[in-house]
Amino acid sequence: MTMIGVDVGGTFTDVVAIEDGNIRTVKVSTDVRNTHLAVLEGAREAGVENATVFNHASTHGLNAVITRRLPKIAFLTTMGHRDILDIGSSYRPLDALTDASWRRGFGDAMRPLVARYLRRGIRERLKTDGSTLIPLDEAQAREELAVLRKCGVQGVSICLINAYVNASHEERLRELVKEELGDIPVSISSETSPLAKEWARASTTTIDVFMKLIYGDYTKKLGDGLREQGFNGEFNYANCAAQLVNADIAMEQPFEIVFAGPAAGTMASAHFGKLIDRGNLLCVDLGGTSCDISMVSDGDPYVNTTFLLEHDLIVNALSNEVESIGAGGGSLVKIAASGEVLVGPGSAGADPGPACYGKGGTEPATTDTLIMMGVIDPKTFAGGRMSLDPSLSERAFNDLDTTLSLHQRVNYAFNIGINNIAEGVTNIAIKHGIDPRDYSLVAFGAAGPMLLPACLDLVHARDVIVPPHPGLFSALGLVSSDQVYGDSRSSYVMLGHDAAESIDRIYTQMEEKLRERFDDSKSNVEFVRSMDARLAGQTWETPFVSVPSGTIDATKVDEMIETFHTVYESRAGNRFDGLPVQAVTYRVEAVIKVDKVDYPRLEKGDGAVLTPESTFELRFLTDEPVTAGRYQRETFKAGDRIEGPAVIHEALSTTFMLPGQVAEVGEYGELRITRA
Numbered sequence: 001m002t003m004i005g006v007d008v009g010g011t012f013t014d015v016v017a018i019e020d021g022n023i024r025t026v027k028v029s030t031d032v033r034n035t036h037l038a039v040l041e042g043a044r045e046a047g048v049e050n051a052t053v054f055n056h057a058s059t060h061g062l063n064a065v066i067t068r069r070l071p072k073i074a075f076l077t078t079m080g081h082r083d084i085l086d087i088g089s090s091y092r093p094l095d096a097l098t099d100a101s102w103r104r105g106f107g108d109a110m111r112p113l114v115a116r117y118l119r120r121g122i123r124e125r126l127k128t129d130g131s132t133l134i135p136l137d138e139a140q141a142r143e144e145l146a147v148l149r150k151c152g153v154q155g156v157s158i159c160l161i162n163a164y165v166n167a168s169h170e171e172r173l174r175e176l177v178k179e180e181l182g183d184i185p186v187s188i189s190s191e192t193s194p195l196a197k198e199w200a201r202a203s204t205t206t207i208d209v210f211m212k213l214i215y216g217d218y219t220k221k222l223g224d225g226l227r228e229q230g231f232n233g234e235f236n237y238a239n240c241a242a243q244l245v246n247a248d249i250a251m252e253q254p255f256e257i258v259f260a261g262p263a264a265g266t267m268a269s270a271h272f273g274k275l276i277d278r279g280n281l282l283c284v285d286l287g288g289t290s291c292d293i294s295m296v297s298d299g300d301p302y303v304n305t306t307f308l309l310e311h312d313l314i315v316n317a318l319s320n321e322v323e324s325i326g327a328g329g330g331s332l333v334k335i336a337a338s339g340e341v342l343v344g345p346g347s348a349g350a351d352p353g354p355a356c357y358g359k360g361g362t363e364p365a366t367t368d369t370l371i372m373m374g375v376i377d378p379k380t381f382a383g384g385r386m387s388l389d390p391s392l393s394e395r396a397f398n399d400l401d402t403t404l405s406l407h408q409r410v411n412y413a414f415n416i417g418i419n420n421i422a423e424g425v426t427n428i429a430i431k432h433g434i435d436p437r438d439y440s441l442v443a444f445g446a447a448g449p450m451l452l453p454a455c456l457d458l459v460h461a462r463d464v465i466v467p468p469h470p471g472l473f474s475a476l477g478l479v480s481s482d483q484v485y486g487d488s489r490s491s492y493v494m495l496g497h498d499a500a501e502s503i504d505r506i507y508t509q510m511e512e513k514l515r516e517r518f519d520d521s522k523s524n525v526e527f528v529r530s531m532d533a534r535l536a537g538q539t540w541e542t543p544f545v546s547v548p549s550g551t552i553d554a555t556k557v558d559e560m561i562e563t564f565h566t567v568y569e570s571r572a573g574n575r576f577d578g579l580p581v582q583a584v585t586y587r588v589e590a591v592i593k594v595d596k597v598d599y600p601r602l603e604k605g606d607g608a609v610l611t612p613e614s615t616f617e618l619r620f621l622t623d624e625p626v627t628a629g630r631y632q633r634e635t636f637k638a639g640d641r642i643e644g645p646a647v648i649h650e651a652l653s654t655t656f657m658l659p660g661q662v663a664e665v666g667e668y669g670e671l672r673i674t675r676a
Helices: 035-046 060-067 138-151 168-181 198-228 260-275 366-373 390-398 406-432 448-459 470-477 497-515 554-572
Strands: 002-008 012-019 022-029 051-058 073-078 119-122 132-134 155-159 186-188 234-238 244-246 281-286 291-297 307-310 313-315 322-325 331-335 341-347 440-444 463-466 483-494 525-535 542-547 581-592 614-618 626-632 641-643 646-650 653-657 661-665 671-675
Touching: 002 035, 002 260, 002 470, 012 035, 012 470, 022 035, 022 470, 035 051, 035 198, 051 198, 051 260, 051 470, 060 198, 060 307, 073 138, 073 198, 119 138, 138 168, 155 168, 155 198, 168 186, 186 198, 198 234, 198 313, 234 260, 244 483, 260 281, 260 291, 260 322, 260 440, 260 470, 281 406, 281 448, 291 406, 322 406, 331 366, 331 406, 341 406, 366 390, 366 406, 390 406, 406 448, 440 448, 440 470, 448 463, 448 653, 448 671, 470 653, 483 497, 497 525, 497 554, 497 581, 525 554, 542 554, 542 581, 554 581, 626 641, 641 646, 653 661, 653 671
Parallel strands: 002 051, 051 234, 073 119, 073 155, 155 186, 281 440, 440 463, 626 646
Antiparallel strands: 002 012, 012 022, 234 244, 281 291, 291 322, 307 313, 331 341, 463 671, 483 581, 525 542, 525 581, 614 626, 641 661, 646 653, 661 671
């Protein structure tokens, strides 16, 4: 049986194929204008005609939102509330608190998701208990839809006030849209995100319409292309928690797959961490454009109930928490007006790329820095698919407008880039109140193994782990996960014996709805329940409080209350048994166990320090060049040791160790880099 995982990034598309325990890898340049073509090229090279499973993660939709290359859609809401999408939650990021000129990136004055003239108010209103205050005015709704028809909208997002407790007005309005505008994508909040708090519900529903338009055509082209290549297996997308969802089902609510790519690396780290008995991990996916940082504690990724596509642009979907900074192999080296050296967040991307690519780039990037230092072998870059020109890197550094010497330019570019990454990792540790000395840095992505070992002393982590196939490790996350389908509902209920029946009804309805998605072959389904709840009077919830299975009765309600107080105490440090508990959001996940990647064990060596296959001159790191060793990773045995400074080459990645560092090869081929 062959499993294929594909992770589409902004620079490269990574493909892994797992067959009989053997891992084959393919890396192709991403075609940013026709993303599916790179996926199909990689699938062909990986032998997709023999695959039974094709798991896919993409930043295609995310990039469309960030760049605002979006289709024209309309937003319908209760009259008087059409500016929900602009108002948002009205909070500022920390660095904007004292900036009077700061504006949200997608506000009406900047880059609106939906232009104001396409946001229309509908005369209707439901009360918080779901009863009708103002009936839906169908004649007025048709008048508004006539305006949208003239505007040529391609899809419609519908979010009415309090629709999460009564969907009747939204369902009827959807029927009117179909009658007036034809068969165009429509999302209603009561199905897409039936949760309290209208801003998050509105933004999620709007993003869902965009994703239906973007991924609908993309999925068809990709599916047709795979079938032309002979693939007849199961086509899955990864969601924002890197859990697998059948592609047809994913297209029903595609907002859940918009942020899948970065989450896959976290899942790969968690799966591999269990194999090597490392449960506490700081995961750093360092590619060409961005550095995605996430965390695994006690073997589980840190999962949020929502995530942000950009500041305050929220999506109601379970997601692995991933923080991104502008750092990677393509990070541009510039000189500020003050004369200081800056590295990133701007990136050379894949086109034109760093100067050494020879595609017209004239500014040096981090890749050029590593070429100048001697770390990157220009003849073997990207598995030999690309040949780099070091003379173009040197010219780009010499052309920088600064009085600094060439040595200073390259040295500062390297150290500033390293400090940017270390600062991002440290901020994650501080945010979660963890001690980095208890955590291992997992270095993956094309540039991760080259740059993360240099961050070891800055972050003060336990060690740096370079897993097998680090250049395509996120793609391995797509064959490290289970198939998961979820549903959620909001209802403000004070937990007591009299609430048992209504709570049981909510969970029963959600589980019955999820069961409809499975055929008889899915006999290994496990339903996992949880809730978000709060103490009476609080305005925020404690998420992911476990809920017992089976019929909810008075005894199980008592168990839910006790579990809440225990979880609350573990997170907040206080316990308030005397205060009533209010349940807000109820969740069910249907988990279907699937086969996962199995990493082969290496032959055991004698634990000796290896002699390098060759040496090179490591330049610009210290005042004088130093001699460093070059190694080939495929020759290593478990227990082998490598002393820095050293460069370890493999097909699609390079590991760079500083002087004073030592690496030990683990039983699965992982490199464990520590201070000597």
